[in-house]
Amino acid sequence: MQTVILDQPGKFVVQDTAPPATPLPGQARVRVRRIGVCGTDLHAYQGKQPFFTYPRILGHELGVEVIQTGDGVSGVQKGDTCCVVPYLNCGACLPCRIGKPNCCTRLEVLGVHVDGGMREEILIPAEKLIVSRRLSFEQLALVETLSIGAHAVDRSGVQSGETVLVVGAGPIGLSVIQFAHLAGARIVLMEISPRRIDFCAARFPLEDVIRDPENAVNRLRGLLNGDLPMVVFDATGNAASMIRAFQLVSNGGRLIFVGITQQEISFQGPEFHRKELTVLSSRNARREDLERVMGDMETGDIDSRPWITDLAYPSEIDAVFPSWLDPNTGVVKAMVRMD
Numbered sequence: 259m260q261t262v263i264l265d266q267p268g269k270f271v272v273q274d275t276a277p278p279a280t281p282l283p284g285q286a287r288v289r290v291r292r293i294g295v296c297g298t299d300l301h302a303y304q305g306k307q308p309f310f311t312y313p314r315i316l317g318h319e320l321g322v323e324v325i326q327t328g329d330g331v332s333g334v335q336k337g338d339t340c341c342v343v344p345y346l347n348c349g350a351c352l353p354c355r356i357g358k359p360n361c362c363t364r365l366e367v368l369g370v371h372v373d374g375g376m377r378e379e380i381l382i383p384a385e386k387l388i389v390s391r392r393l394s395f396e397q398l399a400l401v402e403t404l405s406i407g408a409h410a411v412d413r414s415g416v417q418s419g420e421t422v423l424v425v426g427a428g429p430i431g432l433s434v435i436q437f438a439h440l441a442g443a444r445i446v447l448m449e450i451s452p453r454r455i456d457f458c459a460a461r462f463p464l465e466d467v468i469r470d471p472e473n474a475v476n477r478l479r480g481l482l483n484g485d486l487p488m489v490v491f492d493a494t495g496n497a498a499s500m501i502r503a504f505q506l507v508s509n510g511g512r513l514i515f516v517g518i519t520q521q522e523i524s525f526q527g528p529e530f531h532r533k534e535l536t537v538l539s540s541r542n543a544r545r546e547d548l549e550r551v552m553g554d555m556e557t558g559d560i561d562s563r564p565w566i567t568d569l570a571y572p573s574e575i576d577a578v579f580p581s582w583l584d585p586n587t588g589v590v591k592a593m594v595r596m597d
């Protein structure tokens with residue numbers, strides 16, 4: 259079977275490998291149909307993903323079809339089309355025991371810490387599959403990206419009618435905006451890329467767009483009768499932006515970091531205290547978040563069509579991947595098709 263291996267930074271190879279063995283108890287053998295590519299994959303390709311080792315099979319955003327199940331598997335059967343929860347948690351640590359498997363202390367993410375789904379077939383713990391009879395393989399492969407926003411918005415406790423500022427309209431920022439919108443929030447976007455602003459503004463009602471981060475506080479106060487937003491999401495992964503975000507939240511407000519940076523984030527102690535801020539990080543997503551995304555796609559509350567902008571076959575990956583790194587190409591979600 260065809261397997262796409264990221265052999266070293268900047269170099270994919272497509273190899274013919276043996277198909278997986280018969281599934282063990284609790285496992286399912288699945289045929290991979292679509293694989294979404296996201297920032298994590300791009301960082302790995304660039305050699306910028308911390309604690310990442312090569313060679314590695316990427317692929318954690320998967321639309322799959324079940325072809326065989328091991329003993330003791332219930333809830334999924336041969337022929338089912340599924341999305342995969344790619345977070346392999348230990349089930350035993352304290353976060354796992356209290357319902358936070360997304361931040362398990364021994365978490366392994368498929369396609370990041372262990373080999374993922376950029377191959378024709380793979381064995382998956384059956385409990386990590388979520389069946390849908392209505393979604394396409396493209397939609398199934400889009401679920402995990404959207405679940406990042408669903409989880410962050412859930413963490414924030416956004417209320418209907420509340421004004422939220424979302425900083426950054428890359429794929430993660432867009433997924434936050436999607437669920438803030440569904441929650442009934444009034445959305446202000448801060449973004450510098452005209453292309454990203456246009457994409458976002460064409461799909462979601464925006465109260466305002468702030469293009470100049472330096473002037474953001476004044477602009478927000480002008481828009482909100484002198485107030486600042488109660489909820490600010492930073493989806494940039496940029497340390498300077500994340501540090502500045504502390505100034506943009508109202509007293510008593512919540513600041514949610516969805517993006518990741520490798521750098522230190524600092525803030526002024528007195529300012530933080532004076533504002534009585536709640537600062538939250540949001541990591542990965544829980545199964546419930548993925549199920550919620552799938553439900554919203556099935557009812558049509560989420561229109562998934564505009565999200566998928568690029569599609570490539572394994573043989574084309576080495577050539578097209580560099581262009582997927584460039585925001586100026588307008589890539590929102592690129593996918594690899596394995597059929």
Ligand SMILES: [Zn+2]
Pocket residue numbers: 295296297298318319402403
């Ligand atoms: Zn991803």
Ligand SMILES: [Zn+2]
Pocket residue numbers: 347348349350351352353354359362363364365
């Ligand atoms: Zn755990």
